[in-house]
């Protein structure tokens with residue numbers, strides 16, 4: 001029996017244990033310490049643009065804090081890309097606010113600027129301006145940032161970038177996560193680099209960073225005793241896990257190269273197949289880390305659906321997965337507003353994510369290739 005080929009699994013570079021061992025040897029086994037500071041510096045240097053980074057327990061926690069820093073409170077409206085993982089939208093509910101979902105455009109699969117502006121105008125007309133806009137760079141593909149940033153500026157609404165899947169992706173040469181008022185990253189086990197679990201908040205000023213750290217460590221006022229004037233959270237990253245992150249930063253660009261290599265592998269594999277398209281950057285302005293490689297299957301042409309292919313791959317011990325099911329179609333968000341044309345619904349119905357890890361061996365690639373070629377026959 002063949003071993004399972006996963007969609008995206010952790011890929012250690014080799015130096016992670018050195019940093020973890022150091023945390024252990026120096027007894028920095030705490031949610032702060034030299035590895036946390038070091039990992040934050042590594043990320044700041046990598047992102048450039050004078051970014052400030054606070055390392056946290058998860059990307060979801062980071063997103064929650066960006067909403068608080070944007071002033072989102074109960075009953076506010078927050079605009080969010082519908083085509084995403086639920087973690088992009090859940091923190092809106094943590095704040096007691098209302099998600100307003102926006103459809104995707106076909107080029108990058110991310111938030112449609114036209115639907116976004118339509119929603120904002122409609123909301124303002126009805127007497128309530130949204131408090132924040134959460135865009136996502138899904139599967140590592142940068143959104144149409146120029147258009148969206150211009151709208152955020154025109155209406156003076158805070159822009160939050162969910163770059164959980166897009167560390168290392170760039171738009172016009174600038175790193176994703178650095179365009180908005182705030183950005184977030186994730187280091188969950190399946191992401192492009194991992195700390196087993198973890199995330200980061202990216203902001204523009206030291207003041208915002210300090211505020212994020214303050215909220216992430218139970219909002220303790222300055223006093224010798226424990227004194228609190230605000231509700232706080234336990235959201236800081238462990239110094240042990242930050243050690244893994246420091247090691248992972250040394251191999252990030254190599255791993256991006258390997259993921260992009262997987263994307264190239266699928267382009268080659270499907271180049272003569274009518275009705276199957278590999279998701280690709282729409283122009284030179286966009287550079288995706290290709291966290292996951294995805295295909296769209298037009299069953300009217302191929303005669304099979306994405307589900308047919310998925311089930312065959314499963315039999316061959318190869319993991320694949322439908323694209324994210326849009327939030328406006330999720331039972332938990334069924335009462336939320338939605339603006340769009342069901343582009344994301346079509347993507348969900350036709351799309352499949354294929355094994356994309358930076359650690360896939362030549363043998364595993366041959367197995368994937370043979371399984372797909374066998375299925376196409």
Ligand SMILES: *Cc1c(COP(=O)(O)O)cnc(C)c1O
Nearest residue numbers: 058059060085087164186188199
């Ligand atoms: C993974 C992910 C998150 C959440 O990150 P965690 O670190 O798992 O909390 C948020 N948004 C998107 C798009 C993600 O893929």
